[in-house]
Amino acid sequence: MRYSAEQPIQVYRGNYLESIHDVHIAIVNASGDLLAYYGDASRLTFARSSVKPFQAVPLVQSGAMETFHLTERELALFCASHSGESFHREAVAEVLAKLDLQEDDLQCGTHMPHDTASARQLMREGEEPTPVYSNCSGKHTGMLAACVKQDLDLATYRDVSHPYQQQIMNAIADISCFKRDAIATSVDGCGVPVHRLPLYNVARAFANLAAPKDDDSQGQALKRINEAMTAYPEMVAGTKRFDTDLMGAFEGRLVAKGGAEGVHCFGDKERGVGAAIKIEDGDVRGTSVAALEVLQQLGIGDETTYELLADYHVAPVLNARKDKIGRIEADFQLNVLR
Numbered sequence: 001m002r003y004s005a006e007q008p009i010q011v012y013r014g015n016y017l018e019s020i021h022d023v024h025i026a027i028v029n030a031s032g033d034l035l036a037y038y039g040d041a042s043r044l045t046f047a048r049s050s051v052k053p054f055q056a057v058p059l060v061q062s063g064a065m066e067t068f069h070l071t072e073r074e075l076a077l078f079c080a081s082h083s084g085e086s087f088h089r090e091a092v093a094e095v096l097a098k099l100d101l102q103e104d105d106l107q108c109g110t111h112m113p114h115d116t117a118s119a120r121q122l123m124r125e126g127e128e129p130t131p132v133y134s135n136c137s138g139k140h141t142g143m144l145a146a147c148v149k150q151d152l153d154l155a156t157y158r159d160v161s162h163p164y165q166q167q168i169m170n171a172i173a174d175i176s177c178f179k180r181d182a183i184a185t186s187v188d189g190c191g192v193p194v195h196r197l198p199l200y201n202v203a204r205a206f207a208n209l210a211a212p213k214d215d216d217s218q219g220q221a222l223k224r225i226n227e228a229m230t231a232y233p234e235m236v237a238g239t240k241r242f243d244t245d246l247m248g249a250f251e252g253r254l255v256a257k258g259g260a261e262g263v264h265c266f267g268d269k270e271r272g273v274g275a276a277i278k279i280e281d282g283d284v285r286g287t288s289v290a291a292l293e294v295l296q297q298l299g300i301g302d303e304t305t306y307e308l309l310a311d312y313h314v315a316p317v318l319n320a321r322k323d324k325i326g327r328i329e330a331d332f333q334l335n336v337l338r
Helices: 048-055 057-062 072-078 086-098 116-125 137-149 163-176 199-210 217-231 242-249 284-298 303-308
Strands: 009-013 016-021 023-029 034-038 044-046 184-187 193-198 254-259 263-268 273-279 315-318 324-330
Touching: 009 284, 009 315, 023 199, 023 284, 044 199, 048 057, 048 137, 048 163, 048 193, 048 199, 048 217, 048 254, 048 263, 057 137, 057 163, 057 217, 072 086, 072 137, 072 217, 086 137, 137 163, 163 193, 163 199, 163 217, 193 199, 199 217, 199 254, 199 263, 199 273, 217 254, 242 254, 242 284, 242 303, 254 284, 263 284, 273 284, 284 315, 284 324
Parallel strands: none
Antiparallel strands: 009 016, 009 324, 023 034, 023 273, 044 193, 184 193, 254 263, 263 273, 315 324
Protein backbone atom coordinates (compact mmCIF):
# COMPACT_ATOMS: atom_id res chain seq x y z
CA MET A 1 0.00 0.00 0.00
CA ARG A 2 1.31 3.43 -0.90
CA TYR A 3 0.92 6.26 1.59
CA SER A 4 1.10 9.89 0.56
CA ALA A 5 3.93 12.02 1.85
CA GLU A 6 1.64 15.02 1.44
CA GLN A 7 -1.04 16.29 3.81
CA PRO A 8 -4.27 15.91 1.82
CA ILE A 9 -6.79 16.56 4.63
CA GLN A 10 -5.61 19.16 7.13
CA VAL A 11 -7.13 19.95 10.51
CA TYR A 12 -6.34 23.39 11.94
CA ARG A 13 -6.80 24.67 15.47
CA GLY A 14 -6.72 28.40 15.04
CA ASN A 15 -4.08 28.95 12.38
CA TYR A 16 -1.99 25.97 13.46
CA LEU A 17 -1.98 22.61 11.75
CA GLU A 18 -2.95 20.06 14.40
CA SER A 19 -3.72 16.82 12.53
CA ILE A 20 -3.71 15.34 9.05
CA HIS A 21 -5.57 12.54 7.31
CA ASP A 22 -4.28 10.64 4.31
CA VAL A 23 -6.83 9.75 1.64
CA HIS A 24 -7.24 7.34 -1.26
CA ILE A 25 -9.53 8.19 -4.18
CA ALA A 26 -10.60 6.47 -7.39
CA ILE A 27 -12.63 8.09 -10.18
CA VAL A 28 -13.96 5.59 -12.73
CA ASN A 29 -16.48 5.62 -15.57
CA ALA A 30 -19.00 2.90 -16.35
CA SER A 31 -16.71 1.51 -19.05
CA GLY A 32 -14.07 0.85 -16.42
CA ASP A 33 -11.63 3.61 -17.31
CA LEU A 34 -9.72 5.01 -14.35
CA LEU A 35 -10.13 8.73 -14.99
CA ALA A 36 -8.33 10.15 -11.98
CA TYR A 37 -6.96 9.05 -8.64
CA TYR A 38 -5.15 10.08 -5.51
CA GLY A 39 -3.18 7.77 -3.24
CA ASP A 40 -3.88 4.10 -3.89
CA ALA A 41 -6.84 3.61 -6.24
CA SER A 42 -6.61 -0.16 -5.72
CA ARG A 43 -6.68 -0.06 -1.94
CA LEU A 44 -8.69 -3.02 -0.66
CA THR A 45 -11.56 -1.47 1.25
CA PHE A 46 -14.61 -2.52 3.20
CA ALA A 47 -16.99 0.02 1.68
CA ARG A 48 -19.31 -0.48 4.66
CA SER A 49 -22.65 1.31 4.28
CA SER A 50 -21.70 2.71 0.90
CA VAL A 51 -22.76 -0.65 -0.59
CA LYS A 52 -26.33 -0.36 0.72
CA PRO A 53 -27.74 0.63 -2.69
CA PHE A 54 -26.34 -2.60 -4.13
CA GLN A 55 -27.65 -4.68 -1.24
CA ALA A 56 -31.13 -3.53 -2.30
CA VAL A 57 -30.77 -4.64 -5.94
CA PRO A 58 -31.98 -8.24 -5.39
CA LEU A 59 -34.90 -6.85 -3.40
CA VAL A 60 -36.08 -4.83 -6.39
CA GLN A 61 -35.45 -7.73 -8.76
CA SER A 62 -37.49 -10.08 -6.54
CA GLY A 63 -40.73 -8.21 -7.15
CA ALA A 64 -41.18 -7.43 -3.46
CA MET A 65 -41.79 -3.75 -4.23
CA GLU A 66 -44.92 -4.63 -6.19
CA THR A 67 -46.13 -7.52 -4.04
CA PHE A 68 -46.08 -5.50 -0.81
CA HIS A 69 -46.94 -2.14 -2.38
CA LEU A 70 -43.66 -0.61 -1.23
CA THR A 71 -43.01 2.98 -2.23
CA GLU A 72 -40.00 4.69 -3.76
CA ARG A 73 -39.61 6.61 -0.50
CA GLU A 74 -39.35 3.28 1.31
CA LEU A 75 -36.85 2.05 -1.27
CA ALA A 76 -34.64 5.04 -0.42
CA LEU A 77 -34.90 4.00 3.24
CA PHE A 78 -33.65 0.50 2.35
CA CYS A 79 -30.41 2.20 1.16
CA ALA A 80 -30.09 4.40 4.22
CA SER A 81 -27.84 5.06 7.16
CA HIS A 82 -30.60 7.13 8.68
CA SER A 83 -30.59 9.42 11.71
CA GLY A 84 -33.40 7.67 13.58
CA GLU A 85 -35.71 10.63 13.20
CA SER A 86 -39.43 10.04 13.74
CA PHE A 87 -40.16 9.85 10.02
CA HIS A 88 -37.46 7.20 9.58
CA ARG A 89 -38.79 5.10 12.43
CA GLU A 90 -42.37 5.45 11.25
CA ALA A 91 -41.41 4.36 7.72
CA VAL A 92 -39.66 1.24 9.06
CA ALA A 93 -42.75 0.39 11.12
CA GLU A 94 -45.02 0.88 8.10
CA VAL A 95 -42.97 -1.52 5.97
CA LEU A 96 -42.89 -4.13 8.74
CA ALA A 97 -46.70 -3.87 8.93
CA LYS A 98 -46.97 -4.45 5.18
CA LEU A 99 -44.84 -7.58 5.63
CA ASP A 100 -46.89 -8.72 8.63
CA LEU A 101 -43.70 -8.72 10.70
CA GLN A 102 -42.72 -7.22 14.05
CA GLU A 103 -39.83 -5.05 15.17
CA ASP A 104 -38.38 -8.13 16.87
CA ASP A 105 -37.79 -9.62 13.42
CA LEU A 106 -35.09 -6.99 12.84
CA GLN A 107 -31.62 -8.34 13.70
CA CYS A 108 -29.72 -5.06 13.29
CA GLY A 109 -29.21 -4.42 16.98
CA THR A 110 -29.64 -0.86 18.17
CA HIS A 111 -27.88 2.28 19.37
CA MET A 112 -28.78 5.82 20.32
CA PRO A 113 -30.03 7.67 17.25
CA HIS A 114 -27.91 10.25 15.46
CA ASP A 115 -30.86 12.63 15.70
CA THR A 116 -30.33 14.66 18.88
CA ALA A 117 -34.01 15.37 19.49
CA SER A 118 -34.90 11.68 19.33
CA ALA A 119 -32.01 10.74 21.61
CA ARG A 120 -33.04 13.38 24.17
CA GLN A 121 -36.64 12.19 24.10
CA LEU A 122 -35.51 8.65 24.88
CA MET A 123 -33.44 9.90 27.80
CA ARG A 124 -36.26 12.07 29.16
CA GLU A 125 -38.62 9.11 29.07
CA GLY A 126 -36.06 6.75 30.56
CA GLU A 127 -36.37 4.46 27.54
CA GLU A 128 -33.74 2.42 25.72
CA PRO A 129 -33.53 2.58 21.92
CA THR A 130 -35.11 -0.33 20.05
CA PRO A 131 -34.05 -1.76 16.66
CA VAL A 132 -35.98 0.83 14.61
CA TYR A 133 -33.58 3.48 15.93
CA SER A 134 -30.61 1.71 14.34
CA ASN A 135 -29.26 3.57 11.34
CA CYS A 136 -29.41 0.23 9.49
CA SER A 137 -33.02 -0.66 10.32
CA GLY A 138 -34.13 0.40 6.84
CA LYS A 139 -31.61 -1.90 5.16
CA HIS A 140 -32.63 -4.82 7.37
CA THR A 141 -36.31 -4.17 6.68
CA GLY A 142 -35.59 -4.30 2.96
CA MET A 143 -33.74 -7.58 3.38
CA LEU A 144 -36.73 -9.02 5.25
CA ALA A 145 -39.06 -7.89 2.45
CA ALA A 146 -36.97 -9.73 -0.12
CA CYS A 147 -36.88 -12.83 2.07
CA VAL A 148 -40.64 -12.86 2.65
CA LYS A 149 -41.26 -12.42 -1.07
CA GLN A 150 -39.00 -15.37 -1.91
CA ASP A 151 -40.11 -17.53 1.03
CA LEU A 152 -36.59 -17.54 2.47
CA ASP A 153 -35.75 -18.21 6.11
CA LEU A 154 -36.05 -15.07 8.24
CA ALA A 155 -34.20 -16.30 11.30
CA THR A 156 -30.89 -16.61 9.45
CA TYR A 157 -31.14 -13.75 6.94
CA ARG A 158 -27.90 -12.19 8.26
CA ASP A 159 -25.74 -15.26 7.60
CA VAL A 160 -23.30 -15.01 4.71
CA SER A 161 -24.52 -18.40 3.46
CA HIS A 162 -28.17 -17.29 3.40
CA PRO A 163 -29.64 -17.23 -0.14
CA TYR A 164 -30.38 -13.50 0.04
CA GLN A 165 -26.84 -12.66 1.14
CA GLN A 166 -25.60 -14.79 -1.75
CA GLN A 167 -27.85 -12.81 -4.12
CA ILE A 168 -26.25 -9.63 -2.76
CA MET A 169 -22.78 -11.07 -3.32
CA ASN A 170 -23.64 -11.84 -6.94
CA ALA A 171 -25.03 -8.35 -7.47
CA ILE A 172 -21.98 -6.63 -5.99
CA ALA A 173 -19.65 -8.74 -8.12
CA ASP A 174 -21.59 -7.96 -11.30
CA ILE A 175 -22.04 -4.25 -10.66
CA SER A 176 -18.45 -3.64 -9.50
CA CYS A 177 -17.00 -5.90 -12.23
CA PHE A 178 -14.91 -7.77 -9.66
CA LYS A 179 -14.56 -11.53 -9.46
CA ARG A 180 -17.04 -12.95 -7.00
CA ASP A 181 -14.55 -15.45 -5.56
CA ALA A 182 -12.11 -12.61 -4.86
CA ILE A 183 -14.57 -10.66 -2.70
CA ALA A 184 -13.60 -11.09 0.95
CA THR A 185 -16.29 -10.70 3.58
CA SER A 186 -16.47 -9.89 7.25
CA VAL A 187 -19.28 -8.65 9.51
CA ASP A 188 -20.62 -5.11 9.44
CA GLY A 189 -21.67 -3.15 12.51
CA CYS A 190 -25.29 -4.23 12.11
CA GLY A 191 -24.45 -7.92 11.80
CA VAL A 192 -24.78 -8.58 8.06
CA PRO A 193 -21.87 -9.40 5.72
CA VAL A 194 -19.64 -6.56 4.56
CA HIS A 195 -17.62 -6.80 1.36
CA ARG A 196 -13.94 -6.00 0.69
CA LEU A 197 -13.14 -4.69 -2.79
CA PRO A 198 -10.50 -2.54 -4.46
CA LEU A 199 -11.48 1.12 -4.28
CA TYR A 200 -11.42 1.20 -8.09
CA ASN A 201 -14.20 -1.39 -8.26
CA VAL A 202 -16.30 0.42 -5.67
CA ALA A 203 -16.03 3.56 -7.82
CA ARG A 204 -17.01 1.56 -10.90
CA ALA A 205 -20.06 0.24 -9.07
CA PHE A 206 -21.14 3.83 -8.37
CA ALA A 207 -20.62 4.73 -12.01
CA ASN A 208 -22.97 1.87 -12.90
CA LEU A 209 -25.43 3.03 -10.25
CA ALA A 210 -25.41 6.55 -11.66
CA ALA A 211 -25.64 5.53 -15.32
CA PRO A 212 -26.99 1.97 -15.47
CA LYS A 213 -27.85 0.09 -18.63
CA ASP A 214 -31.58 -0.51 -18.47
CA ASP A 215 -31.69 -3.48 -20.85
CA ASP A 216 -31.84 -6.05 -18.04
CA SER A 217 -33.44 -6.42 -14.62
CA GLN A 218 -30.27 -5.47 -12.77
CA GLY A 219 -29.87 -2.23 -14.70
CA GLN A 220 -33.53 -1.40 -14.21
CA ALA A 221 -33.16 -2.05 -10.49
CA LEU A 222 -30.12 0.26 -10.29
CA LYS A 223 -32.01 2.99 -12.13
CA ARG A 224 -34.95 2.67 -9.78
CA ILE A 225 -32.67 2.79 -6.74
CA ASN A 226 -30.72 5.86 -7.87
CA GLU A 227 -33.96 7.68 -8.67
CA ALA A 228 -35.44 6.79 -5.29
CA MET A 229 -32.35 7.96 -3.40
CA THR A 230 -32.18 11.29 -5.23
CA ALA A 231 -35.94 11.86 -4.99
CA TYR A 232 -35.97 11.22 -1.23
CA PRO A 233 -32.50 12.16 0.04
CA GLU A 234 -33.87 12.84 3.52
CA MET A 235 -34.58 9.11 3.83
CA VAL A 236 -30.99 8.16 2.96
CA ALA A 237 -29.45 10.08 5.86
CA GLY A 238 -31.47 12.81 7.57
CA THR A 239 -31.67 16.43 8.64
CA LYS A 240 -28.35 18.28 8.34
CA ARG A 241 -26.57 15.13 7.16
CA PHE A 242 -24.02 15.23 4.36
CA ASP A 243 -25.56 12.73 1.93
CA THR A 244 -28.99 14.34 2.22
CA ASP A 245 -27.65 17.85 1.76
CA LEU A 246 -25.29 16.82 -1.05
CA MET A 247 -27.98 15.13 -3.12
CA GLY A 248 -30.40 17.96 -2.39
CA ALA A 249 -27.95 20.67 -3.45
CA PHE A 250 -27.18 18.88 -6.71
CA GLU A 251 -30.93 18.50 -7.37
CA GLY A 252 -30.85 14.86 -8.39
CA ARG A 253 -27.64 14.88 -10.40
CA LEU A 254 -25.58 13.01 -7.78
CA VAL A 255 -26.39 9.74 -6.04
CA ALA A 256 -24.29 9.50 -2.87
CA LYS A 257 -23.75 7.17 0.04
CA GLY A 258 -21.24 7.33 2.86
CA GLY A 259 -19.98 4.53 5.05
CA ALA A 260 -18.23 4.00 8.35
CA GLU A 261 -14.45 4.17 8.72
CA GLY A 262 -14.04 7.18 6.46
CA VAL A 263 -15.69 5.93 3.27
CA HIS A 264 -17.71 8.08 0.90
CA CYS A 265 -18.91 7.33 -2.61
CA PHE A 266 -20.96 9.13 -5.22
CA GLY A 267 -22.00 8.80 -8.84
CA ASP A 268 -22.63 11.59 -11.33
CA LYS A 269 -25.65 10.79 -13.49
CA GLU A 270 -24.73 13.30 -16.21
CA ARG A 271 -21.19 12.04 -16.84
CA GLY A 272 -21.66 8.42 -15.81
CA VAL A 273 -18.74 8.68 -13.41
CA GLY A 274 -18.30 7.10 -9.99
CA ALA A 275 -16.01 8.14 -7.15
CA ALA A 276 -14.88 6.17 -4.11
CA ILE A 277 -13.02 7.81 -1.23
CA LYS A 278 -11.35 6.20 1.76
CA ILE A 279 -9.81 8.20 4.59
CA GLU A 280 -6.82 6.08 5.56
CA ASP A 281 -7.22 6.30 9.33
CA GLY A 282 -11.00 5.84 9.18
CA ASP A 283 -11.92 9.26 10.59
CA VAL A 284 -15.19 10.33 8.98
CA ARG A 285 -14.56 14.03 9.57
CA GLY A 286 -12.51 14.17 6.38
CA THR A 287 -15.01 12.54 4.05
CA SER A 288 -17.20 15.48 3.10
CA VAL A 289 -14.14 17.71 2.72
CA ALA A 290 -12.53 15.21 0.36
CA ALA A 291 -15.74 14.54 -1.59
CA LEU A 292 -16.42 18.19 -2.30
CA GLU A 293 -12.81 18.80 -3.27
CA VAL A 294 -13.07 15.92 -5.76
CA LEU A 295 -16.30 17.31 -7.19
CA GLN A 296 -14.79 20.76 -7.55
CA GLN A 297 -11.67 19.46 -9.25
CA LEU A 298 -13.82 17.42 -11.65
CA GLY A 299 -15.80 20.55 -12.49
CA ILE A 300 -19.11 19.08 -11.29
CA GLY A 301 -21.47 21.70 -9.88
CA ASP A 302 -21.49 25.49 -9.87
CA GLU A 303 -20.73 28.29 -7.43
CA THR A 304 -24.26 28.37 -6.05
CA THR A 305 -24.13 24.66 -5.24
CA TYR A 306 -20.81 25.03 -3.44
CA GLU A 307 -22.12 27.96 -1.42
CA LEU A 308 -24.91 25.71 -0.13
CA LEU A 309 -22.33 23.10 0.89
CA ALA A 310 -19.61 25.46 2.13
CA ASP A 311 -19.47 24.05 5.66
CA TYR A 312 -18.92 20.57 4.30
CA HIS A 313 -16.08 21.66 2.01
CA VAL A 314 -14.15 23.67 4.58
CA ALA A 315 -15.62 22.13 7.71
CA PRO A 316 -15.58 24.21 10.90
CA VAL A 317 -13.93 22.86 14.03
CA LEU A 318 -16.15 23.78 16.99
CA ASN A 319 -15.51 23.76 20.71
CA ALA A 320 -18.01 22.81 23.43
CA ARG A 321 -19.49 26.33 23.26
CA LYS A 322 -20.09 25.88 19.52
CA ASP A 323 -17.51 28.57 18.78
CA LYS A 324 -15.60 28.11 15.54
CA ILE A 325 -11.99 27.60 16.60
CA GLY A 326 -10.51 25.92 13.54
CA ARG A 327 -11.21 24.28 10.20
CA ILE A 328 -10.77 21.09 8.17
CA GLU A 329 -9.73 21.60 4.57
CA ALA A 330 -8.38 19.68 1.60
CA ASP A 331 -4.96 20.18 0.05
CA PHE A 332 -4.47 17.60 -2.68
CA GLN A 333 -4.50 17.45 -6.46
CA LEU A 334 -6.05 14.56 -8.31
CA ASN A 335 -3.84 12.74 -10.78
CA VAL A 336 -5.91 13.04 -13.95
CA LEU A 337 -5.41 10.30 -16.53
CA ARG A 338 -8.18 11.07 -19.03
